[in-house]
Amino acid sequence: MKIIVLPLFRLSSGHHKAAEAVIEHISMIRPDAHIQTVDILSYCHESLESVVSKMYMQWISKKPESYSKFYKSFIYTSDGRRSEQMPLYVWDKYFEFRLARFIEKERPDYIICTHSYPSKLLNHLKRQKKVTVPIINVYTDFFVSDVWGKRSIDYHFVPHLEAKKWLVQLGVPAERVYITGIPVHPxxxxxxxxxxxxxxxxxxxxxxxxxxxxxxxxxxxxxxxxxxxxxxxxxxxxxxxxxxxxxxxxxxxxxxxxxxxxxxxxxxxxxxxxxxxxxxxxxxxxxxxxxxxxxxxxxxxxxxxxxxxxxxxxxxxxxxxxxxxxxxxxxxxxxxxxxxxxxxxxxxLEKEQTLTMTLTAIFGSTTSSVPL
Known part of the structure; x- marks a missing residue:
């Protein structure tokens, strides 16, 4: 079984820690799995990743009020749908093209997103039927931002009951949403x-x-x-x-x-x-x-x-x-x-089951005893 995990940026962040936690949980139940972690920005345009990550760090440190206003205008809004208006259309098309080519080349069995932007790209590719691989969103905050792909994503691992209700309200079938909590390394x-x-x-x-x-x-x-x-x-x-x-x-x-x-x-x-x-x-x-x-x-x-x-x-x-x-x-x-x-x-108590149990239900297990 081949799995690709998609955080974003190379700098250490919660998205990478979540990816490491999920990978360790998968390894416990499927030691046969081949797991590859890829930063799509670096893969598509290495110099761009460096520029974007540096700009992001400078923005939140030097102009926090400006970044906060931007976030509340485009990343997380009351209706949960504002990300469609973000002025990134050209870049989205470029990364969608490169991501689709990458998936076609690697032919993974599953893709796991621990960052919202790869999830957004894959959600659009799935809607267009350019990608058919099952996608899992692993949310790393205590809320669901607008940027995450939602209705065309196959599985959602959410932090709590409120997040599940929010996704269902936005049209995601309840049976595709699992309350696992934010991933913690074993x-x-x-x-x-x-x-x-x-x-x-x-x-x-x-x-x-x-x-x-x-x-x-x-x-x-x-x-x-x-x-x-x-x-x-x-x-x-x-x-x-x-x-x-x-x-x-x-x-x-x-x-x-x-x-x-x-x-x-x-x-x-x-x-x-x-x-x-x-x-x-x-x-x-x-x-x-x-x-x-x-x-x-x-x-x-x-x-x-x-x-x-x-x-x-x-x-x-x-x-x-x-x-x-x-x-x-x-x-x-x-x-x-x-x-x-x-x-x-x-x-x-809001967790419906552990992360390990949820992954076992999706991937199956090749171990004789799965820790619960």
């Missing part, structure tokens, strides 16, 4: 083991975006009872800033390529401060860690935050009260933690 799907460590993880430093510098200064200005471990990734500037603080309660962690090591830090933490990215929040909720956010990047993170706050699955930090005081009011209170755990359990 490395994180282990029983949560509480430890006696008093540490808070701080994530979001790898991209160099967000309000981390302000957050760390706020922490440094107050006495701390917890140790704050900051995931710096490749951001050397952030590591240097933390070292210059000279605060033994604020520690910089380098880039971690090992999921096992990342899982250990999750296990040792009492909570996490992060941005509301779909994959990161899903991993943390899998570990049953209370999530605190201090701002969101424009676009999808804003809508993720809206949904998560509505379900009271995350807590938003403010400048009015010392940060640690806001965190300890939740994690040091059995009453508050139990309330949050009940909301988390309710959210988790």
């Amino acid at each position: 490395s994180f799907e282990v029983d949560h083991v509480r430890t006696k460590h008093r540490s808070i993880l701080v994530a979001g430093g790898n991209s160099g975006l967000g309000q981390l510098e302000k957050l760390l200064q706020h922490l440094n200005d107050h006495s701390l009872s917890y140790t704050y471990k900051v995931l710096c990734g490749h951001n050397e500037k952030l590591r240097t800033q933390i070292e210059l603080l000279g605060n033994p309660r604020i520690k910089a962690l380098p880039y971690m390529s090992s999921r096992e090591e990342m899982n250990r830090f999750y296990e040792e933490a009492s909570a996490i401060i992060t941005k509301p990215g779909g994959i990161t929040v899903s991993e943390v909720l899998e570990k049953e860690l209370p999530v605190f956010i201090s701002g969101a990047l424009p676009g999808q993170e804003e809508f993720n935050a809206d949904y998560l706050k509505k379900r009271e699955l995350i807590y938003e930090l403010t400048d009015a009260v010392p940060i640690e005081q806001q965190i300890t009011a939740i994690i040091d209170s059995d009453i508050e933690r139990n309330k949050w755990k009940k909301r988390l359990d309710q959210y988790s």
Whole structure:
């Protein structure tokens, strides 16, 4: 069996993490599968991918209000149909042509999209009957943007019941929509083991975006009872800033390529401060860690935050009260933690079946025992 997975861009992102998670789940049930991950931008026009990804990073970091307005005008709208009006017709036709040729050459049995743009292209190709391969959308945020292909896509793996209802409202048959949750790598799907460590993880430093510098200064200005471990990734500037603080309660962690090591830090933490990215929040909720956010990047993170706050699955930090005081009011209170755990359990119960079970139902299994 041959499967092609389509994220977008080469830079590390939630779409790539989702792709890696899905691939690992498939490998567990179909070790015979040949799986190929392809960034369609790089495949079609390598220099264009570099330009577009660089422009995107500069746009959201230097003009966040502009990007937010664009996103709300063309990417995610109240009627769910605005993407048809996006001024990308010529580029869409070019990429559709190249994608159809690529699929004809590779002849995959299934295609999995972890980004909305390849899904949009394939949805149009399927409508025109230029592609007949079964397509799976794997959604990586807590909402469904307008750009995703919908009615001509064969399978939809959605994060929650509300997303399923939204797709059905847009004309997708309910039997083609599976509530699996946002994909989490099997490395994180282990029983949560509480430890006696008093540490808070701080994530979001790898991209160099967000309000981390302000957050760390706020922490440094107050006495701390917890140790704050900051995931710096490749951001050397952030590591240097933390070292210059000279605060033994604020520690910089380098880039971690090992999921096992990342899982250990999750296990040792009492909570996490992060941005509301779909994959990161899903991993943390899998570990049953209370999530605190201090701002969101424009676009999808804003809508993720809206949904998560509505379900009271995350807590938003403010400048009015010392940060640690806001965190300890939740994690040091059995009453508050139990309330949050009940909301988390309710959210988790919306999943109709695990990702592994869903993939097994579609692909079948060549293993004697499939982990459920």
